[in-house]
Amino acid sequence: MNYYISRNYKGLNSAGNKAKSDIEGIVERTCGFRNAGLPLSTYTNTVVHFAMNLAGVLKAPFCLRKGDVLLLQYPLKKYYAFVCNMAHLRGAKVVTLIHDLGSFRRKALTVEQEIKRLNHSDFVIAHNDKMKKWLLDNGCKAQLSSLGIFDYVSKSPLPKNEIFSSDKDGKKEYVVVYAGALAQRKNAFLYEWGDYISTYKVALYGSNFDVDNVKGKEHFIYNGFVKSDDFISSVKGHFGLVWDGASMESCTGNFGEYLKLNNPHKTSFYIRSGLPVIIWRQAALADFVESHGIGVCIDSLKDLDKLHERISMEDYQRMKDNVLRESKLLQEGHYASTAVKEVLDKMDKQ
Template sequence: MKCYLSRNYKGVSSSGYKAKTDMEDLMAGWGFRNIGLKRTFYPHVIVSFVLTLFGVLKALVCLRKGDILFLQYPLKKYFSFICNVAHFKGCKIVILIHDLGSFRRKKLSVSQEIKRLEHADYIIATNPAMQQWIKDRHCQMPVGHLGVWDYLSVARPDAHKELPSPPYQIVYAGALSRRKNAFLYSWGEKIEGYSVNLYGSGFFLEEAKGREHFRIKGFVQSDTLIESVEGDFGLVWDGDSVETCCGDFGEYLQFNTPHKTSLYIRCGLPVIIWERAALAPFVQSNRLGLCIGKLEDLNRLLLSITVEEYREMRNNVLRMSDRISKGFYFKQAAEKAIAFLQTTNQ
């Protein structure tokens, strides 16, 4: 039996929780059995702790020999304990990585991270770059990859939206705190011939250079954003600088799969991404947008785009939007993991 462990989430507005709840919904739809408690959304710390504990205990009691248990990593509490008990009961573990603590958060050393990952029987990294990073650190377990996050929503972008022309509007969505997005405060002075629509909270317009180029749209629920986004491209960029993606958050783009990339695709927006990001090859090979070295490149690139080029990018994005709305990439990765474990178990 294929199974998974649901849990309590302290909120559903963050992209991190959205990715995890989407994966749970996909597994439930494929007939996987939730061996934990029913998913809840209580914000209280003590209530959340108790629900997590009882969910883990219930899961371990319900596990049966031969089960394949999918865990979403990191599971902040009880990860090693769950894996050890599952193996003792004759089960296999597949982990789907959402985040690596040894990168931006620095909560684990690289060797500690690899040791934790080796509790699994099969690892699904989020993209080929992360997959290779894990292999290069001599992880002993088999490693596959996802590709890009699937993104569930009943909402649909307007497929018949009129094709835009310069000046274009670029969308930047997410948590807009200075800690992760310091580049926003200097970006404005580099902008020529386009504007930026900011969706989210935490940005202080009065402190930004070139603030006349920004439009503050505030926080918008993802379903609403998919149907009503105002913009022509979605930007994936993190860190301190407009010259490159640097700092802990910026450099992490070389291995991470930002969930906002999938949100932009679901919105029907061609993607603009740092050329050294882990997802740049995905955007490039599927012709989903533009890969840039620095934000100043946009002044030239946006003016050079023809109507036909934009139409092709948007059509490709709409096809990809349909694909990730159905769980294509997680299904593909999960099937490979299951097939591997069933083959090696014979």
């Protein structure tokens, strides 16, 4: 029998919680997994949150028998090694699907500590081949595979197909969408960007945008916070931007280094919304975007002012068609189910 452990998620609006709850539903629906923990819940009280998760973790090992498989979504914080050890004592195998590496984003662990934790697992599903290589190079002894990209499950219908329009001089006009954290301390590049825009508009979705301190505010369309399902059904734009940090020139600092390894859930969100993606060329997902023909890779945000010269109407429509195909796959849970089934198949052959 195959199992996962559901959690209390304190709500499902954040990207991390949305991704984990999606995985639970996908593996149950497509791979026959059962929940060994408590039912999924969304209590926001910190004490209740802790108690529910602890109870689920303590319950789960008693469901396991020899030959079973337990899928864990990482990080599981202080419970991870305990659950792996208990599963092995019961004769089960552990498959870990990585969502976040604490040694990068939060610096909560050293690389050595993180690898030591992950080595409790029998199989590890990394985000992509670059993360897989990083794990291998840093001493991960578990068998490794790649997810490809995170799925994004939503029943929302897609908005009307957007195409490039032309201004009175016949020049193509387009809108770049950016959804996420808009505060200056998180994404300072937003506040410098306006000085480098002349051929397009930027549609912003999110909270805490300081309109008074942005340069070239006439180039921005601020939509405020919009719930994810509403965004998918109503977003107006031509591209979704994946970019982090302070610099216009590249994705710098810890966020930039992490983009070289991880799959931002935002990328899946844009694709599920029918938006071709603009992504930093050094990002790990740039390979996926290029190989699937679903967007454009850039070195600098300054490149965007000439994007209309690089992309014809036909090029854009081709990207759009490819994105709509991928959007359907993300909705179906294609990538998670494929990755998990491949691991189960390898286990059966061992």
